[in-house]
Every structure is written in structure tokens, then in C-alpha cells.
Amino acid sequence: MHAKDSIMVGTTSFTSNIALSQKLMGIAKIANPDAVTILGGHHPSVMDVDSARHPSIDVVVRGEGELTVRQLAYEIAKGTRKYRNVSGITFKDGDVVRNPDREEFVDFKDTPLPSFDIIPEEYRNQLLCYVVRSRGCKYNCLFCSESEY
Numbered sequence: 001m002h003a004k005d006s007i008m009v010g011t012t013s014f015t016s017n018i019a020l021s022q023k024l025m026g027i028a029k030i031a032n033p034d035a036v037t038i039l040g041g042h043h044p045s046v047m048d049v050d051s052a053r054h055p056s057i058d059v060v061v062r063g064e065g066e067l068t069v070r071q072l073a074y075e076i077a078k079g080t081r082k083y084r085n086v087s088g089i090t091f092k093d094g095d096v097v098r099n100p101d102r103e104e105f106v107d108f109k110d111t112p113l114p115s116f117d118i119i120p121e122e123y124r125n126q127l128l129c130y131v132v133r134s135r136g137c138k139y140n141c142l143f144c145s146e147s148e149y
């Protein structure tokens with residue numbers, strides 16, 4: 001699939017690479033101005049309103065995004081561009097709108113590992129993948145975004 005055929009494009013971001021993520025979403029918009037651009041990760045979760053104001057970003061997914069992105073994908077596939085019932089997001093709808101936090105999350109102990117055998121043979125030696133199997137931290141260091149995320 002090419003970027004011009006995508007109806008939603010997303011990436012994650014820390015503060016250290018937020019400019020790069022914004023640029024990437026800008027490139028996606030050039031390839032397909034109708035694609036919905038989604039930004040998630042630590043920086044957008046803490047700075048969601050500011051992140052959603054960027055012209056290349058349509059929707060910010062706050063916090064743990066698996067269920068939020070799935071629901072968002074359903075809404076985008078419907079083509080209505082109405083996201084008021086998707087919890088855990090901040091998005092543009094005239095002004096920036098901040099929906100309520102999402103209350104439910106994926107429990108990783110019930111989640112199987114990804115099926116790496118579906119990756120085409122020619123890409124197997126080129127990909128660097130990491131798999132997150134836990135989240136959170138029991139500490140609350142002042143300088144760390146983990147408790148916010």
C-alpha cells in the first residue's frame with residue numbers, strides 16, 4: 001500500500017522527536033490530504049492540546065492507545081470524521097476538542113505475541129521491532145512522564 005492510498009496514518013513521539021513526527025505527518029498529508037493523521041506517545045499524551053493544534057495533526061491519542069486507535073479506525077472507515085464518542089483523544093473540530101479519558105485498557109497477559117511469520121521474507125532482516133509487554137511504573141519520579149502517560 002502507498003501513502004496516497006492510506007485513510008489514516010499515525011506515529012508515536014517523545015519530546016525529543018516531536019518535530020520529526022510532525023514533519024512525517026506533514027509528508028503523509030502531502031501524499032493524501034484526506035488521510036487522518038494521528039499522533040500518540042509520551043509527548044502528545046502530556047501536551048495533547050498543543051500537539052493537536054499543529055496543522056499536520058488531526059487527532060492525538062492520549063495514553064495507552066490500542067483500544068482508542070481501534071475505535072478511531074472504525075470511525076474513520078465510516079467516513080464521517082466525527083470523533084466525539086471516541087474516548088482518549090484530542091482532536092480538531094473547529095477548535096481543539098478534548099474527549100474524556102479512556103477507562104479501559106488492553107491487558108497484556110491476555111495478548112499473544114505478534115505473528116512474525118507473516119512478515120514477508122524480504123523484510124525480515126531489515127526490520128527492527130520491539131514488543132511492549134508491560135506498562136507503568138510503581139515509582140513517581142518528578143522528572144518522568146511515566147505517571148502521566
Ligand code: SF4
Binds near residue numbers: 137141145
Ligand atoms: S524514571 Fe520513570 S520509569 Fe524510571 S523509576 Fe522513575 S517513574 Fe519509574
